[in-house]
Amino acid sequence: MKTSIEFQLRKAVEVLMKNKDGNILVYTHVDTDGITSRVILEELFSRLNIEGEFKFLKQLNMVTVESIPFKEYNLIIFADLGSGQINLINEKIKEYNLWNSRDHSIIILDHHIPAYSKIPDNIIHVNPWNNNLDGGREICGAGVAYKFAKLCNPNYTDLAKYAILGAVGDIQNLGGSFVGMNREILEDAKARGDILEFPDLQFYGKHTRPMFVSIKYFTDVRTDLMNNDSKILNFVKTINRRYNLEIDPREPICNLSFEEKRVIGSEFLSRCNKYVPLSWIKYLPKVIFGMSYEFRGETVMTPLRNLEEFSTCINACSRYEDYVTPLEVLKGDRGKYYSRMLYMLNRHKKNLFRALKYIKDNVEIVQRERFQYFEIEKNKVDEGIVGIVTGMSYSIEDVDWKKPIFAIKEKDNGYKVSGRCPKLLTFAADINLADAISYASMKVGGTGGGHRFACGAYIPHKKDFIKYIENRL
Numbered sequence: 107m108k109t110s111i112e113f114q115l116r117k118a119v120e121v122l123m124k125n126k127d128g129n130i131l132v133y134t135h136v137d138t139d140g141i142t143s144r145v146i147l148e149e150l151f152s153r154l155n156i157e158g159e160f161k162f163l164k165q166l167n168m169v170t171v172e173s174i175p176f177k178e179y180n181l182i183i184f185a186d187l188g189s190g191q192i193n194l195i196n197e198k199i200k201e202y203n204l205w206n207s208r209d210h211s212i213i214i215l216d217h218h219i220p221a222y223s224k225i226p227d228n229i230i231h232v233n234p235w236n237n238n239l240d241g242g243r244e245i246c247g248a249g250v251a252y253k254f255a256k257l258c259n260p261n262y263t264d265l266a267k268y269a270i271l272g273a274v275g276d277i278q279n280l281g282g283s284f285v286g287m288n289r290e291i292l293e294d295a296k297a298r299g300d301i302l303e304f305p306d307l308q309f310y311g312k313h314t315r316p317m318f319v320s321i322k323y324f325t326d327v328r329t330d331l332m333n334n335d336s337k338i339l340n341f342v343k344t345i346n347r348r349y350n351l352e353i354d355p356r357e358p359i360c361n362l363s364f365e366e367k368r369v370i371g372s373e374f375l376s377r378c379n380k381y382v383p384l385s386w387i388k389y390l391p392k393v394i395f396g397m398s399y400e401f402r403g404e405t406v407m408t409p410l411r412n413l414e415e416f417s418t419c420i421n422a423c424s425r426y427e428d429y430v431t432p433l434e435v436l437k438g439d440r441g442k443y444y445s446r447m448l449y450m451l452n453r454h455k456k457n458l459f460r461a462l463k464y465i466k467d468n469v470e471i472v473q474r475e476r477f478q479y480f481e482i483e484k485n486k487v488d489e490g491i492v493g494i495v496t497g498m499s500y501s502i503e504d505v506d507w508k509k510p511i512f513a514i515k516e517k518d519n520g521y522k523v524s525g526r527c528p529k530l531l532t533f534a535a536d537i538n539l540a541d542a543i544s545y546a547s548m549k550v551g552g553t554g555g556g557h558r559f560a561c562g563a564y565i566p567h568k569k570d571f572i573k574y575i576e577n578r579l
């Protein structure tokens with residue numbers, strides 16, 4: 107039965123208020139959801155006149171848990187991380203004799219699948235999965251942080267927009283729009299006039315790319331238009347003639363009228379029909395049409411207007427371990443940090459294209475019955491972008507777009523693995539990459555997890571790893 111996270115949140119607020127004047131340390135994760143969680147909590151603290159130290163934590167594991175100063179703080183908050191490693195935290199609390207301590211508390215505000223652990227009363231664990239809510243779709247880390255802030259003061263709905271950006275970063279709107287608690291949070295942001303929601307095409311780059319480029323790199327369904335400029339131009343020309351329109355394929359999608367988008371979308375849909383198995387056709391509208399989310403306060407045709415593109419800007423920094431730049435831009439900087447973000451975005455795009463070219467030209471795609479994989483040499487492709495590049499590999503002819511794909515990248519001590527799956531396949535087939543990768547990586551002594559459609563792992567050696575993926579997927 108679904109219950110509410112409110113009860114645990116109330117306890118968390120009580121604990122925060124009790125420790126208002128104590129030493130407080132906040133750890134947040136480093137992706138879009140983690141950084142937006144931090145913005146929400148920093149803003150909350152400043153409004154409540156609470157002093158706190160804030161730190162980013164890329165990964166909580168057996169090594170990094172040692173550096174957490176549990177004894178030195180009255181309250182430690184983990185946001186967008188902690189649930190999966192709750193037993194590590196628990197073990198440390200025991201080791202330091204802080205089990206049920208009155209002077210040391212921990213609050214976890216997370217949405218990742220929790221590890222099971224019997225926890226003492228001084229650990230407050232807020233997580234939708236504990237209430238049978240879907241933490242992959244209904245609320246993200248920043249969403250939990252937002253609910254926490256709103257419980258402190260119901261007028262803080264201006265923070266809702268960050269929670270929605272966090273949810274977009276975690277692709278919680280995979281089905282085309284937001285559901286569950288995300289929907290409520292979205293209504294807060296809309297009521298505030300901060301976020302616009304409207305039906306749109308599901309192509310990437312609606313404010314920053316010419317429309318033909320958005321179509322060119324659409325990989326959720328493989329048609330003859332993929333990577334083919336002249337076919338796309340013909341496609342638009344034919345539509346213009348047939349519907350008596352004057353759509354300019356060099357314009358970004360945001361400049362199309364609703365009617366023009368509808369025509370482009372339905373013509374694209376009927377083209378896709380020819381390329382997908384019969385039983386998948388009914389899922390096509392979901393990958394072509396969906397809701398767009400935009401910050402009303404940002405300028406159109408900039409990379410900050412559309413939330414998906416904003417999240418790319420954050421990744422363009424955070425994937426290279428620069429977390430301060432997106433943090434400052436989120437807090438309003440449009441000077442020094444914003445310029446740096448644009449520079450990083452440009453560099454990021456170049457890196458992605460270089461990495462993709464390397465894979466296209468140098469790497470063999472190994473086909474298995476239900477999936478495919480490739481290996482990346484040690485000094486090729488930055489570790490932070492392996493996952494993104496794995497997803498982009500669907501634009502390579504040799505990659506079978508109807509099967510999941512894994513990339514195995516060699517590191518100094520082991521391998522990083524990323525798995526991706528075409529959107530259409532996640533709707534049409536019962537595929538769970540997170541489950542497969544966490545099983546296979548555990549079998550070889552590593553750790554892994556993620557979502558049904560995107561996953562990652564670190565493994566010490568790759569022997570038999572593929573076999574275990576094969577067994578489980």
Ligand SMILES: [Mn+2]
Pocket residue numbers: 139140186217246247248276
């Ligand atoms: Mn998250």
